[in-house]
Amino acid sequence: MxxxxxxxxxxxxxxxxxxxxxxxxxxxxxxxxxxxxxxxxxxxxxxxxxxxxxxxxxxxxxxxxxxxxxxxxxxxxxxDARVAGLVEDLAAYAAPDGGERPPTLRAASARDAMARGRTCYDHLAGRLGIALTDALVRRGDLQTDTGFALSPQGVDLFAALGIGLERSGRRPMARACLDWTERLPHLAGTAGAALCSHAFDAGWVVRIGSERAVRVTPDGERAFGDALGIGAESLR
Missing domain, CATH: 1.10.10.10 (Winged helix-like DNA-binding domain superfamily/Winged helix DNA-binding domain)
Structure with missing residues (x-):
């Protein structure tokens, strides 16, 4: 039937x-x-x-x-970004509760690096993504009352940092993406992608290894500290 x-x-x-x-x-x-x-x-x-x-x-x-x-x-x-969001959301739903131990030291190191900071399609995730998102919320640049939305102050911040925000297509300017390691939302959407792209172009973050893991460079620590008031220890 x-x-x-x-x-x-x-x-x-x-x-x-x-x-x-x-x-x-x-x-x-x-x-x-x-x-x-x-x-x-x-x-x-x-x-x-x-x-x-x-x-x-x-x-x-x-x-x-x-x-x-x-x-x-x-x-x-x-x-497209919608497929990426679907895969990441399912990964977050299916993520282990922390009871599983990696089989090798190399696997444990890779897992820890991914948890510290990684790319989620075209935006930043892991503890790094959460730290950036929390800082934007704390400063009033990102509003979370009814989903994620950049405030006028947030738009001005992106412009001051030289980060362009293209308002085209159906993609939202800001979207909450559930982080599968932190179980908290990080910034996605056009703004999240623009911030990630700029961070790579400016040398604030670099990829490490062959996975999606990234680390913040000394230049990035200074830039994120100056722009968002994030302490260097929160970016490592």
Whole structure:
């Protein structure tokens, strides 16, 4: 018997796309906002290249991934910010409660680095993302009464820092994204993406390792301290 709910088949199809550990691993890896090759995702997921290609084809056909080709190389990335938000929200919901111990010292170090600071698609997350968000709220730059919204003062702050805010498309200017390690909301949306992009361009943050983990540089500690009043110890 078919469901009387018209949205049920689409929801079931979407859930089925993500209900595979290899495809889930690929989606989580692509939360770094970059384009990956099938070979890179195969190695990351621990499967054969042919297996990865098959899974990626399904994700592309299902609209979760976008495909790009440069010469002989094929790259995939998350289709858009909405897909990234969906993956991050599900990861937060499914995150362990802290009782699981990493199997190796290397895995424990990688987990700790991701918890300290990382990219969540195109914005900053982890304790770093929470510290920035809390500072914006504390200063009155970010309002949280009915969801996240930049205040006029917050818009002025971004302008003073030289961070452009493009008001185009359907993407909200500010959006709360539940952090899967901190279980608190961090800043996403256009403002979150612009802040993250500027932080990389200005050398305030740099990537570490091959994962999404980032660290704040000395220049970043000074910049975030001057602009938002965040102590250096909160950024490390």
């Amino acid at each position: 078919k469901s009387r709910e018209p949205g049920a088949p689409r929801l079931a199809a979407l859930a089925a796309l993500m209900a595979d550990e290899t495809r889930a691993a690929c989606l989580l890896a692509l939360l770094d906002g970059r384009a990956w090759t099938a070979g890179e995702l195969a190695r990351h997921s621990g499967v054969a290249a042919s297996t990865a290609s098959e899974h990626l084809g399904k994700l592309v056909a299902g609209g979760l991934l976008a495909e790009e080709r440069q010469g002989r190389h094929r790259y995939v990335r998350l289709a």
